[in-house]
Amino acid sequence: MTLSTDAAAVASEPTPFSDTHRGASGDLRLHDGFAALGPTFFTRLRPTPLPAPYWVGRSNATAHLLGVSPEWLASGHALEALTGNMLLPGSDPLASVYSGHQFGVWAGQLGDGRAILLGETEGGFEVQLKGAGRTPYSRGGDGRAVLRSSIREFLCSEAMHGLGIPTTRALSVTGSDQPVRRETLETAAVVTRVAPSFIRFGHFEHFAAAERIDELRALADHVIDRHYPTCRDGERFRGNAYAALLEAVSERTATLLAQWQAVGFCHGVMNTDNMSILGLTIDYGPFQFLDGFDPGHICNHSDTGGRYAFNQQPNVAYWNLFCLGQALLPLIGDQELAMAALASYKTVFPREFDARMGAKLGLPKTGKVAAAAETDRPLIDGVLRALAAERTDWTIFWRRLSEAVVAVDFEPVRDLFIDPAGIDGWLEAFATRHAGLPTEAMHAAAATMHAANPKFVFRNHLGQEAIEKAQQKDFSGVATLLDLLESPFEEHAGLEAYAGFPPDWASTIEISCSS
Numbered sequence: 001m002t003l004s005t006d007a008a009a010v011a012s013e014p015t016p017f018s019d020t021h022r023g024a025s026g027d028l029r030l031h032d033g034f035a036a037l038g039p040t041f042f043t044r045l046r047p048t049p050l051p052a053p054y055w056v057g058r059s060n061a062t063a064h065l066l067g068v069s070p071e072w073l074a075s076g077h078a079l080e081a082l083t084g085n086m087l088l089p090g091s092d093p094l095a096s097v098y099s100g101h102q103f104g105v106w107a108g109q110l111g112d113g114r115a116i117l118l119g120e121t122e123g124g125f126e127v128q129l130k131g132a133g134r135t136p137y138s139r140g141g142d143g144r145a146v147l148r149s150s151i152r153e154f155l156c157s158e159a160m161h162g163l164g165i166p167t168t169r170a171l172s173v174t175g176s177d178q179p180v181r182r183e184t185l186e187t188a189a190v191v192t193r194v195a196p197s198f199i200r201f202g203h204f205e206h207f208a209a210a211e212r213i214d215e216l217r218a219l220a221d222h223v224i225d226r227h228y229p230t231c232r233d234g235e236r237f238r239g240n241a242y243a244a245l246l247e248a249v250s251e252r253t254a255t256l257l258a259q260w261q262a263v264g265f266c267h268g269v270m271n272t273d274n275m276s277i278l279g280l281t282i283d284y285g286p287f288q289f290l291d292g293f294d295p296g297h298i299c300n301h302s303d304t305g306g307r308y309a310f311n312q313q314p315n316v317a318y319w320n321l322f323c324l325g326q327a328l329l330p331l332i333g334d335q336e337l338a339m340a341a342l343a344s345y346k347t348v349f350p351r352e353f354d355a356r357m358g359a360k361l362g363l364p365k366t367g368k369v370a371a372a373a374e375t376d377r378p379l380i381d382g383v384l385r386a387l388a389a390e391r392t393d394w395t396i397f398w399r400r401l402s403e404a405v406v407a408v409d410f411e412p413v414r415d416l417f418i419d420p421a422g423i424d425g426w427l428e429a430f431a432t433r434h435a436g437l438p439t440e441a442m443h444a445a446a447a448t449m450h451a452a453n454p455k456f457v458f459r460n461h462l463g464q465e466a467i468e469k470a471q472q473k474d475f476s477g478v479a480t481l482l483d484l485l486e487s488p489f490e491e492h493a494g495l496e497a498y499a500g501f502p503p504d505w506a507s508t509i510e511i512s513c514s515s
């Protein structure tokens, strides 16, 4: 395999740039971070400007994380810079190269085909534009992202954070009337993403497949030094830091998957190039929060075989970790060590999933987290079976159960079932587990449940309504959803409609890889 590292070899359109803006404190300033790895890992290039940009959404919470003032974020300079029309102080943008397995098949070289890394903040956050034009890794794509998918990525990034699930963050989304062709003619948008690192499993696979072991080691050392320094400590894996890295990534990925499964999040494109080395949710494409609980739900219209169906996600994550293990093998140097490192996934995922389910059920805490004991398995399996039997709404069921515990009235939960007999037996078992209702302990249980069962999730139809308004240049729907989804466990009086059942038309929304 040969790597394309020569920007000139894949010329992008000329990029007219205005001078760098030099501003005040509270402005976004960047420096090189990832670039320290050396030119084999990326191509320097500039974003391709878009005409007459406008704001679609801004996250002050992400600005705060970056140490950026809301005033700067609302400024004209920010609008231009975050659309790719102006360079930020200290920024020398680049696109990185990676490879990956897509739908279970080796896809060879991919890379940031429409993502451009602007640089890193003092606080260690990388800032990346998605949809900012072609790169040497665009492979025939236009380097753009459309307004529809950019709003989905922006809102879902912040929604996941609000839910307490590790994710890349989003600072803003800007739009332009520049047409972009997908199935129909749409318009362009740019999402500004933020993460401590955007390195994916696919970055490792890239250098392993090319047998470029020095680069592979440099990449692993970079990740360990910056993000997993404890991997160099101790005698675990006979002091093999690369095996320790594989184990640490496996554990973070297991925890992430447990959180996805507990909240009912379907990613949709779990290719190895969409797996973060930090265990973050990355690449919000055809994702969906479950409406009715269908374990085999396929959210990606292009996934005809159901490889990435909801209930397949934990296995797919392990499959992807196996690819990462394969890529790290030349560094680990011992197949048994690599397998031992991967094995942690199989203990951490069930442990974390049960802990999350324990919290959803309001079970008493063991240590720091609510935990389901081994004897709670039938309770967990029982509720999953009852919900699957009637495709009961996942989010509404759990929230109503939390409320029922406070009100000591389970009728609203029974009302969710066409045949309440299907849940009655389970409700009895639930009450028994809580030593009968009501008790003092139930107050603690209710608090645990309210903090584990969100009232609001970013359902497809909510996104769709905000998108259709935004396409008419009304961005109020984006702002309302952002506000709501930043604190999804709170009541938000007056906004109950956002916590309601999806309308009938929601099931006809088709979300594919086209974005």
Ligand SMILES: Nc1ncnc2c1ncn2[C@@H]1O[C@H](COP(=O)(O)OP(=O)(O)OP(=O)(O)O)[C@@H](O)[C@H]1O
Residues within 6 Å of the ligand: 110, 111, 112, 113, 114, 115, 130, 137, 138, 139, 140, 141, 142, 143, 144, 145, 269, 271, 273, 274, 282, 283, 284, 285, 513, 515
């Ligand atoms: N419109 C496009 N133009 C150029 N490259 C694209 C385009 N859409 C996708 N790609 C590239 O195709 C590959 C797979 O795309 P995928 O849908 O997984 O990622 P993505 O949504 O573009 O971005 P990310 O994973 O960074 O969130 C990546 O290399 C991606 O950069």
Ligand SMILES: [Mg+2]
Residues within 6 Å of the ligand: 273, 274, 283
């Ligand atoms: Mg991707």
